[in-house]
Amino acid sequence: MTALGTQGRPGRPRARTGRVVVLGATGFVGRHVGAALEAAGHEVLAVARRPVKIPASWRFCPMDVVEEGPGALTRLLAAERPLAVVNAAGAVWSTSAGDMRRGNQLLVERLLAALTASAHRPLLVHLGSVHEYAPQPPGVALVESSPTGPRTEYGRSKLYGTRAVLRAAEEGRVEAVVLRLSNVIGAGTPPASLLGRVARQLLAAQEDEDAEVRVAPLRSSRDFVDARDVSEAVVAAMRSRRAVGRVVNIGSGRSQHVRTMVDLLISLSGRRARLVEGTGDAVRPVGEQTWMGVDVSVARELLGWTPRRTPEDMVRDLWAAAAEEGCDGHGEGGGAGGGRP
Template structure:
């Protein structure tokens, strides 16, 4: 089966590429901005017509969109997460043989949710901030395109290759410096919130499963459990062998408890936990890599970096 992979240089995209290239049933073509891509193309600035010509040359049965941006200005986020998706959808619609589209969304599209509860795909999205808004706009474009589309709404992804700007990428680098310098403490952001962590390799498995499935609509991809950031950070500290202490900066509000109204602390997402039954039932997918292993691998990669 021919697959066109977009965004293979990103955190998730690299693992999806690894997974796809090891499957002898797949013939993978990579499209992106870098020289390593089979086809050089910028989704944020290129025209749908030009992309359609590439689609007609490759004739993929599946297009996987892992492209996007997590950081940047509002303009950057809209171009990468919304305009680029519009270009992809229009190009596929114009192509001679429209492909199935697998688009990677984000749990940030949900925004604040009820604390203590698993959020289902049917929940009304209420994103806060330009990233969540731009991702939701991209999801809505994909779902309303009329194409054979599944959106994998990915929760908080961790594991080897974690971006330097991510919470655990920054924390791992801070722990490394502290160990090298013999410093007794490491400063970090507020760790009171809860997140649903899923290993990047498990996300790649979900994308692979979606390529062979008939699932459409939104499918949550997460672990199915909410973990306090402080507890997750403790796993990384333990993996590093750091015996000092973490100092949280910018803490706000009181403790987070089940049943708390998310409106008590406006502008914050206090809780994330995915309802993953749809992924189990429609993709045959379950997470496999435990959080402790994910974070140990984050540390191993940072510790071995020259």
């Protein structure tokens, strides 16, 4: 993404229909969601606190929903009358408990207040996380009826937001669907994530020398899903009336050991590297489970969606984008995602 979008003017006539407001559109998942929406023929109105590089075809509206309160967003909805609002904002990687409360709880409260006060009623697609569930034993896949009970601050803050959305939908104040995302990987994966840190260490070494990749102990298995698959699930959710008021899990449907993903990234990078476990700068959240798998049967049934990309696809995209940013001497992080690692 190389060009700044134009700052939106409320009420400005547009040739295309099907406008969608994307909160957190400049973050990792938000950028992928916006790209998929545009490919599907929608007009993207990106809402975020700070302008960063986005496609010139998108419109941009600077807004801090938490600080400005629900009134500003209500006015924007009245002027723009979007088909849907996608909440891709939130705090994920290496943030404090205060940041997570602000991004995953207060923002959702402001968003729901804005939608409740709005005479125009767009569909809300809220991006939650499978880390809202209680840990399951190895081999037991998460389904939508699995008990919630997260053991991490991140999971608890995301669950708060999801419950608020579902409560508002049940009370008839909003029309909404919650997509609980597994661990999202792809171009733009935040540098504070496990694979983002590995990519950064690979790029830090000269091409003719061995990179020393230092990581925390690689003991976990996770469901990793491609960011493009996630964005296509968002588009599918907007088209499915059967999903309204529901929670739908979005993942790859298989669990991969994190070491496999790290080894794959090193291999696809073409760099020589020595992997050193137990010395990384990441601190594991207390209570983090060691195995996670996600059942995506409901997504297939309600959304007509199925994951299409492989671990090789998502890791290859991650590396290509990281290498390009490394060559440019800059990069962008942040944005909403499914969770750790």
